[in-house]
Amino acid sequence: MNLIKSFFSLEKQRKRLLSKAPEGALKQYLSVPIIDLEQPIMDSDILAVDFETTGLNAKQDNILSIGYVALAASQIRLDSCYHQIVAAHCQLEDDNVTIHTITDQEKASGRPLASVVEDLLTALAGKAMLVHYAQIEKNFLEQACIKLYGMAPVFPIIDTLALAKKRHDRCSQAYSPSTLHLTSLRDEYGLPHYAAHNALNDAIATAELFMAKIQHSELKGDTKLKSLITSAFS
Amino acid sequence: MxxxxxxxxxxxxxxxxxxxxxxxxxxxxxxxxxxxxxxxxxxxxxxxxxxxxxxxxxxxxxxxxxxxxxxxxxxxxxxxxxxxxxxxxxxxxxxxxxxxxxxxxxxxxxxxxxxxxxxxxxxxxxxQTAPQRLQNTMGAITESALIASSLTNAPITDYYNSPAITITTQASIKDAAKYMTEKGVSCLVIMADEQPAGIVTDKDIRRRCVAEGLNIQHAVTDIMTANMATIDINLCGHDALALMISQRIHHLPVTKYGALVGMLTATDLMNQEGHHAVNLSSVIHKASSVDVLVELSLMLPKLQVSMAKLGASADYLGKNISALTMAFTIRLIELAEQKLGNAPVGYAWLCAGSQARQEQLVYSDQDNALIIDDSATPEQEAWFEAFAHFVCDGLAACGYIYCPGNIMATNTQWRQKKRVWQGYFNDWVTQPDPQALLNSSVFFDLATVYGDSSLLQDVRRNMLAKTQKNTLFQAHLSRNALLQKPPLGFFRDFVLIQDGNNKKGLDLKHNGLAPIINLARIYALAEGIEDVNTIMRLRLAAGTPSLSRTESANLIDAFELLGMLRAEHQAKQLIKGEEADSYLLPKEISRLEREHLKDAFKVIKAMQSYRQMV
The missing domain is CATH 2.60.120.10 (Jelly Rolls)
Structure with a gap:
């Protein structure tokens, strides 16, 4: 796909969607122009996002929790950090409980999906979304928007997994898929482990990995944002 | 959250x-x-x-x-x-x-x-700066030492001073300060019509008068604390301590039926803990043979541990252990004279190094020497050889290992007439070669253990008169003394030293205490101070051209902190039955202690580099 063309389309598509969007959070999100993709990454406003979900299928499974944190001027700003458990109707399956350490009781203290997604969309407006393995956050957020607003918007997404994959693919050596896990990639840069596995920690962890990647020569700080956008369309 | x-x-x-x-x-x-x-x-x-x-x-x-x-x-x-x-x-x-x-x-x-x-x-x-933080730390440590000490249910009458020293409300600040100096007390109770109206302490004079630039002719009532806390004489040491800690005060007027009868200070409570050492030394003086002394010497490590556990300061610990070493030495000298007959001429048995400075801890080596009266004949000098061997062997049997550098009275070089000693010092001061500087750092810290103390006094006065004038010697000594540097700090679980290299452990003695001891010695030699104890030297040098009062206080804080960490480290080793050393591993100490140590290093480093410029 012609990249340049796709970015033009990204902004064009935003405007098209804006005209159809129902009143509310989605419309407000769409009313803010897509971040200028010609600017250097160093100067770009980025929101690192992570979802914990009950499974991999966005159509069947649910979002358990959402965490995000802003990245501005190459600094992760913890004052912008956000973590919210989503109240859901289905019972948690035992397996996932151990991974996410979200218990039914905690989930009961969660807020409705609509309000959590609204927070996320507000924070995302005008920013690039940074995730590790975009398929989860992208698909689940689109599904949530379709459910809540009847349509899915567009997001400029930077995917640290895709960036790492591209780098590994360039080397002729074969590699195990596990080398692309967030923790393995962080190990490569000597980044410390977080004790708890939750959506906010993972968002921070992804942002730290991204900063390390920028600081190591593989990504130059003056690289234009658009060259990192790995997935833009639904 | x-x-x-x-x-x-x-x-x-x-x-x-x-x-x-x-x-x-x-x-x-x-x-x-x-x-x-x-x-x-x-x-x-x-x-x-x-x-x-x-x-x-x-x-x-x-x-x-x-x-x-x-x-x-x-x-x-x-x-x-x-x-x-x-x-x-x-x-x-x-x-x-x-x-x-x-x-x-x-x-x-x-x-x-x-x-x-x-x-x-x-x-x-x-x-805060490193010295300020260090000062707070040492203040807090002294207080927690008070908490830890085992003041049992002993009544206040066991500790307090009676009567309380008082002054009337008409007195000026100056009158009060003069009177406190005269009486040797750190506080006064201010009386109005025979009734206590308030209290004034050293600290009040410092903080409310001197620091504020208040005229010393002002009434003492201007700087006193009215509504002071008091304690009833029927309460016990523990109660007094609790009150001092909760009120953050160090002085408590003692009352009986509401009337002032005395004064109790934090120091009084601390001193109470020294009785074990006193008891042991009286037993040492009665020992009938070297074997009995050897038996008694086994108690020293236990005593050091128990004093350290009671929260005694390193200064206090060093003074007690040194005093006991002195008691052992004196008893050995007496036993030697019983065996060999009385000394033919006058002499002084000297100790050097940490024992002379009263900073000794257990498992030290012995450093000693003899000054013999100039009148001694060669035959008479021979008596001293046998005498020196008896005492040094006895000390070795009591756990004081022979000095590896052979600085002992058994060595002819260090068993000489007064005349010869004076010659030694003259040479060291006028021709400061490396060996001379090394000797001077040992022999400038001398104390008389037994015998005619005027012998050492004469030698020392003569020497100080020379060192005080000889700035070249001072410069040489400084350069030599500054070779032992404190580390920069810590780096992960290593000690970071000057050149950016790492060391596994921290030698508290050589890279912490010794630099301060060396500095104090230089100040003493430059200012003609006869005292050899490091803290005393620093106190006496405070306010002289060599050392400001603040610098003196900073170095004393650093010295006490390092000494305390060494005492704690040794207590741990002694409890485990290990030999005590001064080698601290960063893993042994908390993050906070590391910060404290870094502050102490900074204080030492500042004073060293200042000395380097002189």
Whole structure:
């Protein structure tokens, strides 16, 4: 796909969607122009996002929790950090409980999906979304928007997994898929482990990995944002 | 609180001074934090705009340098780069360079100051200079030593001084100060119509008068504390202690039926703990043979442990152990004279080094010497050889190993007439070659254990008169003394030394205490001070051209801190039945103790470099 063309389309598509969007959070999100993709990454406003979900299928499974944190001027700003458990109707399956350490009781203290997604969309407006393995956050957020607003918007997404994959693919050596896990990639840069596995920690962890990647020569700080956008369309 | 930030809160809350805060406050700090990633060799911009950032190393290493590009220290995981909180004048002298890829937590210092307005202790920790922090630390330690001490249910009458020293409300501040000096007390009760109206202490004169620039002709009532706390004579030592701690005071007027009958000080309570040492020394004086002395010497390590556990200061510990060594030596001398007959001429048995300075701990080697009266004939001198062997062998049997450098009275060189000794000192001072300097550092710390103390006094006065005038000798001695440097600080679980290299452990004796001992000796020689105890030398040199009062106080704080850590370290070893040494591993000490040690190193380093410039 012609990249340049796709970015033009990204902004064009935003405007098209804006005209159809129902009143509310989605419309407000769409009313803010897509971040200028010609600017250097160093100067770009980025929101690192992570979802914990009950499974991999966005159509069947649910979002358990959402965490995000802003990245501005190459600094992760913890004052912008956000973590919210989503109240859901289905019972948690035992397996996932151990991974996410979200218990039914905690989930009961969660807020409705609509309000959590609204927070996320507000924070995302005008920013690039940074995730590790975009398929989860992208698909689940689109599904949530379709459910809540009847349509899915567009997001400029930077995917640290895709960036790492591209780098590994360039080397002729074969590699195990596990080398692309967030923790393995962080190990490569000597980044410390977080004790708890939750959506906010993972968002921070992804942002730290991204900063390390920028600081190591593989990504130059003056690289234009658009060259990192790995997935833009639904 | 957002529990999802717990990882970051947990990391922050163990770092001094945030360890003083509760979880909620740490959470607020975490929320104000931003995280950045910096490559190796990046120079961190510490003075951009007016924004002062405080960094905490989450991962990686930062080295910091002074203006001249000399390495000052390193920060690694869990270290707070507190150099950045210093006032601009100091902060701008510092440059920070990343040495290993870093993940850094940054907090805007102005925001932090706001967050910590309710937490003055934590804020002080960040704002104070190393000497100031050290002073607070030692103050707090003295207080906790009081808490730890085993003051049982002994009544106050066991401790207090009666009557209380008083002065009337008509007295001026000057009158009060003069009277306190005359009476040798640190506080006075102010009486109005025979009734106690308030109390004034050394500290009040310092803080409310001198520091404020108050005229000393003002009434003493201007600086007294009215409504003072008092304690009833029927209560016990414990109660007095509890009151002192809760009120943060060191002086308590004692009352009986409401009338003033005496004064109780924190020092009185502390001194109470010294009785074991006194008991032991009286038993030593009665020992009938070397075997009995050997038996008694086995109690020394236990005594050191029990005193250390009671929270005794290193100064106190050193004085007690040194006094006991002296008691052993004196008893051995008496036994030698019983066996060999009385000495044919006058003499003085001297001790050198830590024992002379009264800073000795158990398992020290023996350093001793003999001055013999000039009238002795060669035959008479022979008596002293047998005498010296008896005493030194006896000391060795009691656990004081023979001096590896052979500085003992058994060595003919150090068993000489007064005349010869005077010649030695003259040569050392006029021709300061390396050996002479080494000798002088040992023999400038001498004390008479037994015999005619005027012999040493004569030699010493003669020597001090020479050293005081001889600035060249002072310079040589300084250079020599400054060879032993404190480390820069800690780096992960290593000790970071001058050239940026690491060492596994910290030699508290050679790289901490010895530099201060050496400095104190230089001040003493330059100012003609006869005392050899390091703290006394520093006290007496305070306010002379060699040393300001503040510098003296700073060095004393550093010396006491290092001594205390050594005593604690040794107590642990002795309890385990190991031989005690002064080699501390960074793993043994808490983060806070590391910070305290770094402060002490800074104080020493400042004084060393000042001396270097002289």
């Amino acid at each position: 957002n529990a999802a930030l717990n990882d970051i809160v947990d990391f922050i809350k163990v770092i001094p001074p945030f360890n003083l805060l509760n979880d909620q406050d740490c959470h607020l700090i975490a929320k104000r934090t931003s995280i950045g990633y910096y490559r190796n060799e990046t120079i961190l911009n510490v003075h951009q705009n007016d924004q002062v950032m405080l960094y905490i190393v989450k991962k990686g290493v930062i080295a910091y340098y002074d203006n001249a590009g000399e390495l000052q220290g390193k920060f690694s995981e869990g270290d707070l780069c507190s150099v950045l909180c210093r006032p601009d004048t100091e902060r701008l002298q510092i440059s920070l360079r990343v040495e290993e890829d870093c993940l850094l937590y940054a907090i805007d210092f102005n925001e932090l100051e706001e967050l910590l307005t309710e937490q003055p202790t934590a804020l002080q920790f960040l704002l």
